[in-house]
Amino acid sequence: MAIASIKGFRDVLPAEAARRRAIVDAARGVLEAYGYGEVELPLLEKVELFSRSVGATSDIVEKEMYAFEDRDGATIALRPEGTASLVRAYLDAGLARAQPVARLWYGGPMFRRERPQKGRYRQFSQIGAEFLGREDAAADAETLCLVADICAAVGVRGMRIQVNSLGDAACRPAYREKLTAYGRSVDLLLCDDCRVRLERNPLRLLDCKNEGCRAAMEAAPLMIDHLCDGCRDHHAEVLSLVLSAGVLLEANPRMVRGLDYYCRTAFEITAEGQGAQDAIGGGGRYDGLVAALGGPDLPGIGFAFGVERMQLASGSEADADAVPLAMIAPIGDVAAPAALALARRLRQTGCRIDLESPRRRLKAQMKQADKVGARFVVILGDAELESGRATVRDLKAQKDHPSLFALDDEAESIIAALGCVE
Ligand SMILES: [Zn+2]
Ligand SMILES: [Zn+2]
Numbered sequence: 001m002a003i004a005s006i007k008g009f010r011d012v013l014p015a016e017a018a019r020r021r022a023i024v025d026a027a028r029g030v031l032e033a034y035g036y037g038e039v040e041l042p043l044l045e046k047v048e049l050f051s052r053s054v055g056a057t058s059d060i061v062e063k064e065m066y067a068f069e070d071r072d073g074a075t076i077a078l079r080p081e082g083t084a085s086l087v088r089a090y091l092d093a094g095l096a097r098a099q100p101v102a103r104l105w106y107g108g109p110m111f112r113r114e115r116p117q118k119g120r121y122r123q124f125s126q127i128g129a130e131f132l133g134r135e136d137a138a139a140d141a142e143t144l145c146l147v148a149d150i151c152a153a154v155g156v157r158g159m160r161i162q163v164n165s166l167g168d169a170a171c172r173p174a175y176r177e178k179l180t181a182y183g184r185s186v187d188l189l190l191c192d193d194c195r196v197r198l199e200r201n202p203l204r205l206l207d208c209k210n211e212g213c214r215a216a217m218e219a220a221p222l223m224i225d226h227l228c229d230g231c232r233d234h235h236a237e238v239l240s241l242v243l244s245a246g247v248l249l250e251a252n253p254r255m256v257r258g259l260d261y262y263c264r265t266a267f268e269i270t271a272e273g274q275g276a277q278d279a280i281g282g283g284g285r286y287d288g289l290v291a292a293l294g295g296p297d298l299p300g301i302g303f304a305f306g307v308e309r310m311q312l313a314s315g316s317e318a319d320a321d322a323v324p325l326a327m328i329a330p331i332g333d334v335a336a337p338a339a340l341a342l343a344r345r346l347r348q349t350g351c352r353i354d355l356e357s358p359r360r361r362l363k364a365q366m367k368q369a370d371k372v373g374a375r376f377v378v379i380l381g382d383a384e385l386e387s388g389r390a391t392v393r394d395l396k397a398q399k400d401h402p403s404l405f406a407l408d409d410e411a412e413s414i415i416a417a418l419g420c421v422e
Contacts, residue, residue, distance in 0.1 A: 036105040045079055064113045065112070155314040255268055
């Protein structure tokens with residue numbers, strides 16, 4: 001019996017891997033243009049990092065995290081998200097003191113033991129960015145421009161950015177009470193989950209997907225109508241700055257975030273190709289998070305994109321593998337050493353060169369060259385070894401060039417000779 005991969009985990013094969021790399025490269029280019037530096041974060045962290053940031057009572061920490069006891073008794077987890085790790089790295093490196101304003105990004109796999117669904121895996125990839133140390137509206141606006149530019153560079157189709165303000169410590173507690181009172185007045189109409197949310201985290205009543213809950217919450221008070229002056233001014237400034245940069249935003253007054261340290265600007269990015277209302281990414285301001293992780297009281301704003309979601313949103317057609325410039329066809333074991341040495345030298349120039357088995361017949365080798373779309377076949381048989389000059393078969397022009405180059409020519413000049421024949 002062959003061994004299969006673990007449920008919820010999958011392999012990414014070459015054509016898709018090339019496509020994913022193109023997405024990450026496109027995002028990286030935009031992040032670098034915005035002055036973001038990349039941080040490579042570990043996959044394993046202390047469980048405490050996530051219970052203190054994502055929240056001990058969140059679904060992620062309670063039900064979905066791959067947490068286990070290490071051999072020395074420490075409780076560790078495969079990271080379920082990147083923001084907490086990045087803030088920990090920022091604190092660990094002493095940046096909060098030395099360089100409090102920092103633009104940092106990360107990418108790579110995250111792990112959540114969610115119920116398997118089509119297109120959802122327990123290992124998935126994210127690209128995330130955090131802008132730390134700034135609390136002004138211009139930082140939020142720059143972040144939203146960055147989000148739009150990453151989507152454009154990746155080729156996301158039908159991108160929409162929805163924004164909301166979640167208020168802050170000055171205005172949210174009073175709003176929360178109003179919302180809880182409203183929720184209690186309609187609690188008979190709410191789903192079981194929402195009755196629990198009503199006591200634990202009433203903001204989440206606003207984004208329940210259940211039809212009954214949506215109808216019951218239709219007339220609920222909204223944070224956007226209960227902002228304090230500071231939050232209202234901040235939000236208006238963010239919207240006007242982003243608009244002046246030419247990025248379109250949509251207001252979504254029902255968008256919420258579950259945790260107390262999220263404040264003011266929150267946003268979600270949706271696109272074509274997803275299931276019902278699924279976002280390809282999201283983010284927001286989290287001014288209490290650095291302090292919650294043991295650092296000074298520094299603000300921050302950030303976001304993360306799901307790479308798999310971006311794949312769907314930018315078209316799923318597989319990219320073709322790189323086509324080889326030439327395939328080397330050694331005829332018989334006697335040609336094997338010269339063929340391997342030649343292939344190695346040509347490959348060192350960075351060109352894709354395929355090398356066939358010396359034990360296959362030339363006819364089979366030619367068939368293979370056709371299949372992979374090679375432009376040339378470099379034939380090394382007895383005659384070629386003797387003369388020191390390879391026969392180059394031009395598959396496009398259907399003709400042979402018997403003495404295009406000598407086997408001991410410089411690799412660059414061989415590549416150039418191949419590039420010149422028409
Ligand atoms: Zn509900
Ligand atoms: Zn406020």
